[in-house]
Amino acid sequence: MASEKTVYMDHSATTATDPEVVQAMLPWYSQSYGNPSSIYRLAGISRVAIDEARAKVATAIGAKPDEIFFTSGGTESDNWALIGTAFSHKGKGNHIITTAIEHHAILHTCEYLKKQGFDITYLPVDEYGQVRMEDLKAAITDRTILVSVMFANNEIGTIEPVSEIGKLCREQGILFHTDAVQAIGNVPINVATMNIDLLSLSGHKFYGPKGTGALYIRKGIRIDSFLHGGAQEKRKRAGTENVPGIVGLGAAIEKAVRDQDLKTSRIRDLRNRLLERILTEIPNCRLNGHKTERLPGNINICFEFIEGESLLLLLDHAGIAASTGSACSSGSLEPSHVLMAIGVPIEIAHGSLRLTLGIENTEDDINYVSEEIKKAVEKLRSISPLYADYLKKRS
Amino acid sequence: MASEKTVYMDHSATTATDPEVVQAMLPWYSQSYGNPSSIYRLAGISRVAIDEARAKVATAIGAKPDEIFFTSGGTESDNWALIGTAFSHKGKGNHIITTAIEHHAILHTCEYLKKQGFDITYLPVDEYGQVRMEDLKAAITDRTILVSVMFANNEIGTIEPVSEIGKLCREQGILFHTDAVQAIGNVPINVATMNIDLLSLSGHKFYGPKGTGALYIRKGIRIDSFLHGGAQEKRKRAGTENVPGIVGLGAAIEKAVRDQDLKTSRIRDLRNRLLERILTEIPNCRLNGHKTERLPGNINICFEFIEGESLLLLLDHAGIAASTGSACSSGSLEPSHVLMAIGVPIEIAHGSLRLTLGIENTEDDINYVSEEIKKAVEKLRSISPLYADYLKKRS
Amino acid sequence: MYSEKVMDHFMNPRNQGEIPDADGVGEVGNPSCGDIMRIFIKVKDNIITDVKFQTFGCGAAIASSSMATELIKGKTLEEAWEMSNKAVVEALEGLPPVKVHCSVLAEDGIHQAINDYRIKQGLSPWEEKAGHAHGHDDESGE
Ligand SMILES: Cc1ncc(COP(=O)(O)O)c(C=O)c1O
Ligand SMILES: Cc1ncc(COP(=O)(O)O)c(C=O)c1O
Ligand code: FES
Ligand code: FES
Numbered sequence: 003m004a005s006e007k008t009v010y011m012d013h014s015a016t017t018a019t020d021p022e023v024v025q026a027m028l029p030w031y032s033q034s035y036g037n038p039s040s041i042y043r044l045a046g047i048s049r050v051a052i053d054e055a056r057a058k059v060a061t062a063i064g065a066k067p068d069e070i071f072f073t074s075g076g077t078e079s080d081n082w083a084l085i086g087t088a089f090s091h092k093g094k095g096n097h098i099i100t101t102a103i104e105h106h107a108i109l110h111t112c113e114y115l116k117k118q119g120f121d122i123t124y125l126p127v128d129e130y131g132q133v134r135m136e137d138l139k140a141a142i143t144d145r146t147i148l149v150s151v152m153f154a155n156n157e158i159g160t161i162e163p164v165s166e167i168g169k170l171c172r173e174q175g176i177l178f179h180t181d182a183v184q185a186i187g188n189v190p191i192n193v194a195t196m197n198i199d200l201l202s203l204s205g206h207k208f209y210g211p212k213g214t215g216a217l218y219i220r221k222g223i224r225i226d227s228f229l230h231g232g233a234q235e236k237r238k239r240a241g242t243e244n245v246p247g248i249v250g251l252g253a254a255i256e257k258a259v260r261d262q263d264l265k266t267s268r269i270r271d272l273r274n275r276l277l278e279r280i281l282t283e284i285p286n287c288r289l290n291g292h293k294t295e296r297l298p299g300n301i302n303i304c305f306e307f308i309e310g311e312s313l314l315l316l317l318d319h320a321g322i323a324a325s326t327g328s329a330c331s332s333g334s335l336e337p338s339h340v341l342m343a344i345g346v347p348i349e350i351a352h353g354s355l356r357l358t359l360g361i362e363n364t365e366d367d368i369n370y371v372s373e374e375i376k377k378a379v380e381k382l383r384s385i386s387p388l389y390a391d392y393l394k395k396r397s
Numbered sequence: 398m399a400s401e402k403t404v405y406m407d408h409s410a411t412t413a414t415d416p417e418v419v420q421a422m423l424p425w426y427s428q429s430y431g432n433p434s435s436i437y438r439l440a441g442i443s444r445v446a447i448d449e450a451r452a453k454v455a456t457a458i459g460a461k462p463d464e465i466f467f468t469s470g471g472t473e474s475d476n477w478a479l480i481g482t483a484f485s486h487k488g489k490g491n492h493i494i495t496t497a498i499e500h501h502a503i504l505h506t507c508e509y510l511k512k513q514g515f516d517i518t519y520l521p522v523d524e525y526g527q528v529r530m531e532d533l534k535a536a537i538t539d540r541t542i543l544v545s546v547m548f549a550n551n552e553i554g555t556i557e558p559v560s561e562i563g564k565l566c567r568e569q570g571i572l573f574h575t576d577a578v579q580a581i582g583n584v585p586i587n588v589a590t591m592n593i594d595l596l597s598l599s600g601h602k603f604y605g606p607k608g609t610g611a612l613y614i615r616k617g618i619r620i621d622s623f624l625h626g627g628a629q630e631k632r633k634r635a636g637t638e639n640v641p642g643i644v645g646l647g648a649a650i651e652k653a654v655r656d657q658d659l660k661t662s663r664i665r666d667l668r669n670r671l672l673e674r675i676l677t678e679i680p681n682c683r684l685n686g687h688k689t690e691r692l693p694g695n696i697n698i699c700f701e702f703i704e705g706e707s708l709l710l711l712l713d714h715a716g717i718a719a720s721t722g723s724a725c726s727s728g729s730l731e732p733s734h735v736l737m738a739i740g741v742p743i744e745i746a747h748g749s750l751r752l753t754l755g756i757e758n759t760e761d762d763i764n765y766v767s768e769e770i771k772k773a774v775e776k777l778r779s780i781s782p783l784y785a786d787y788l789k790k791r792s
Numbered sequence: 793m794y795s796e797k798v799m800d801h802f803m804n805p806r807n808q809g810e811i812p813d814a815d816g817v818g819e820v821g822n823p824s825c826g827d828i829m830r831i832f833i834k835v836k837d838n839i840i841t842d843v844k845f846q847t848f849g850c851g852a853a854i855a856s857s858s859m860a861t862e863l864i865k866g867k868t869l870e871e872a873w874e875m876s877n878k879a880v881v882e883a884l885e886g887l888p889p890v891k892v893h894c895s896v897l898a899e900d901g902i903h904q905a906i907n908d909y910r911i912k913q914g915l916s917p918w919e920e921k922a923g924h925a926h927g928h929d930d931e932s933g934e
Contacts, residue, residue, distance in 0.1 A: 106635070
């Protein structure tokens, strides 16, 4: 029998929609359901609701409302940012710089762009997962039109030197896009002072609804339309607006950045305690990512001699939801490209576990999860041939 | 003071989400919120929910579940269908056939494709808005790769000869896409017997949530991925799935096609009565579109000597939500391309009114709306110079 | 994602461990995902009297090891050799398509253990039949 207790520690995968957010969305389904493009009052109400949500998203990242464009999620924002600017700037050049540790929404879009004749440079990262400014500077050519570096990595939680990159790109007259899907609500963001030209975000990562997102496009940036059709989103992104979703996105981001410091320091404390317990109580494990430049809720740890998917299954059995970068769970049978990029040996990368804490986690969760991880790791090691060899070698 | 009474007759613009559909969606926001791509139980539940919704969509149109791909709406489905097949079939040819009366989601995508080197033929339609098979046959060349003809028109409600077109395209080995956004729930659809290769649909047109849609892609059809990123939707459409939205889409389409005949014949009756009253009680007006091959809830009528936007405003004041194909309300200052295509003279097209009835409309609504339209038309005519001229000429 | 049978064998693996004085040992690595399985057998009168495994791998790999060892225990070497990964998958009431290759690991491990035994006995090893799948499919997306 599986456990009755449940502890969710996979907030980087998705979050529960905040019940207050759901409440904010509800009126827009069956009562104020007007199509914002129509001209009667019912429609006008929807239009106003969208404008309010747009203002909230803008405020959260230091942008102006008319720089915010609603999309169906982080993936669409990333696709649009890259494809839309690549094609509209190809008169200037065909070179794009990104990193080896981006989300697949960036990496696979870059592969697509490569097929369309663009040159892509994938910057390496240091052992903690950070881009080195020297590498970026060295990669820039006079054909470089766009730099896309994520704000914070979804697997290891490393925060990139976004301000520095923004400054450099602005000086060089190169567009700078950042995938901030994991950063919103966790790290202070200001697109103006950080010199960000385009920024992607996704509602369901900060207690908002799935299927909602936005792309910030700095005023004056040339970008092709992404969806062709009606005149919505200043003709840049057609389609009847997802009014409840947009309202929910606005409500969620407003709440996410309110008291952000308080909330993140509480989560960081819990995270640090959990991390400390794991590292001291379980031998042969190591933390991946950066010690301090790290998302407050993120733990990414490798346990030697065991495999991540089986660890997840045991944890799931104990009611704990977590994630891994192991090949066996990915279906593609390749271990996490992020762990590879920071130089984790392939056999160790196999045993990686990602725990991402969020607002609803408690002290109790920390105790429960650390105990269960200890038990699970022991159990898997007891049947691992690698562990048996290790013990023999030691004795 | 504006009216307290409200009558919604703009169901082709959007519909209220059915409260039962909202109920079906609710558990997927804050309780069963797992990311379907994760491997724990919470995620498995989401995966099953998506599969169930996929089966419902498939059943509604006579497809198989693995032929259904979820999108963010009708516009995305249309964009994907055209762009995805155009590029993946350009080895065979670069010619695409569509019609002059498609939705902008098709027409503007065709403009985009034209810039990418594709040749587009826009078939004319007859005075009722139907494509003529001779025209289609004459337009096909050995470079034709795709025919896209909408199932039913959103402005005048005309239903196209989809089965005939499907048969012809299948015989000729040409892909056939149909934009069925307006047809779902209103007209029986079977992609298998109708030889449809690709079909677009949008949740909010049949009492489902906004921001949800699907593209049916017949098994074996080659099509490029639309959003690049994670492995969702068989790697064809990346992005964390909008689980509540998808569940809502499934619930809505299941309900839309259940007792479809009963519901549509009730709506058709009401529509016919309203139409009859308008045509008999108001002089100098004419119906646009087809008498019988027409969406059950659709009325599109031109009132001479007046302008549509001002008519809408008066109706809105009386609490009636309706639509027009008038240039003044569209922002583009060009009258409806659909009314132009069926040969409505431009000055008459100006005075068009679209009423689209839905399940919640009643007998009472019919009486109220016909009275209010009569009053509004009289009022506007009384200040119209064209009407003054007309009266003078008559006397 | 996994059947109840798989979960049962994963949670409570049968025959896990090591046989220090094994008559045959097989060790195989999965070329596609890098996982490792070790099989130990005891043989008496051509019958596998005991079998144990150690596995470093996913849930499917561990469950397949457990099931495969159950299936061959008490069988003749010929019968054990003939046991295919398909039999393991069936006994587990199915595996997700992306996980079928994990069961191949078990089949290969047993073959190696048997041949190790045969070589130690001065017999020639049996030959592998050609061709089983190491297929990949979907990748998860979050
Ligand atoms: C860094 C990053 N970028 C992009 C995405 C894609 O966002 P979505 O799945 O909402 O489309 C994610 C999460 O899945 C992410 O973590
Ligand atoms: C015929 C037709 N196609 C496509 C669309 C676009 O659908 P959506 O606005 O849901 O993207 C609509 C409605 O707006 C439509 O009526
Ligand atoms: S052993 Fe790696 S996927 Fe099963
Ligand atoms: S008269 Fe004002 S837009 Fe037509």
